[in-house]
Amino acid sequence: MPSKPAPPITIDAVYAAPGYLFRRMQQIAVSIFMEECKAFDLTPVQYAALIAIHTHPGIDATRLSAVIAFDRSTLGSVIERLQAKDFVERKPAPEDKRIKLLYLTKSGATILREIIPAVERAQARMLEPLKPAERKALMGLLVQLVDLNNEASRVPLRAEDALEHLGKAG
Amino acid sequence: MPSKPAPPITIDAVYAAPGYLFRRMQQIAVSIFMEECKAFDLTPVQYAALIAIHTHPGIDATRLSAVIAFDRSTLGSVIERLQAKDFVERKPAPEDKRIKLLYLTKSGATILREIIPAVERAQARMLEPLKPAERKALMGLLVQLVDLNNEASRVPLRAEDALEHLGKAG
């Protein structure tokens, strides 16, 4: 009895593979974001860092990397760029000489307020081709999948755990 | 009458935003791929290039970039690395001195055949946390969304158009 025939090796298999579709949607999402926000000279990553620092003033880089699921190594240069644009400032922590605390500058808070509508337009455009019910279904599935796959990628801490020492109530 | 209150500016809005979820799933997908395929020293991008060249032998770099939705600029270094590993070779096109045609080497064809099971395990793992019906729903929505958003990111040609001159029947 011959063994089971090998599946055909063609690019068409790639087009239907989750990995390819996620990469493609990420490309598209970044492209749409940059288009809507080009007046602000902020990347999606820089925007996420900004809003996270706004939400958690005085957070340090390691915890920030957990909160927005960046690599700690990458975050250094991201913060440098935000610092160069005068959107963020770093202050040494009094009790721990290793840590530098992150705060928004006045410019940072301003640009964050101003960019929000553009960001929301971008997020809406990404899903625009789908019908409303489909958008909701897709988002629900994605939230679930990302949550359940959380440990699959190198994220040192879960966001909630990362914030334990920040003195946040609720 | 006061104007509509501004939405709160917090990181929680980011967690539910499509752009964030797509970036996160892309991170997770790459991480799972690399884990399953680490014995082969191939990245997802290099794998896609390999299988596309296998499907379309003699394709040139520009058309390849359209077929797998890469940036043309990025593809140069990807091919270089595949060439350094002796998985791909480039031959000058006789009729057009600008073009270099891409072919798999014997090693390239071999590793492609061998890596397929690992790639399939990786693709399956990405969706594993979902129930079968949910996986199908998610993939359906993603295929649709990527297709309808195709022109949103810089892809010079649609895959079908890119292949017109390759003499492919069907």
Place this chain on the structure above:
DNA sequence: TGTTGATTGACAGTATACTGACGATCTAGG
């Protein structure tokens, strides 16, 4: 208290990605 182990920020090295530009080449139109 003194040392071990963990944590923090930083860095080097590699690999995508995208913009914009360039010379070499090809193609069409006049």
Place this chain on the structure above:
DNA sequence: CCTAGATCGTCAGTATACTGTCAATCAACA
């Protein structure tokens, strides 16, 4: 035939990402 425009591969510059490593620092335990 000869030039204007398009295309090809490439490169420089910028921005994510990840692995692995390191010195400085801190925390915990013997």
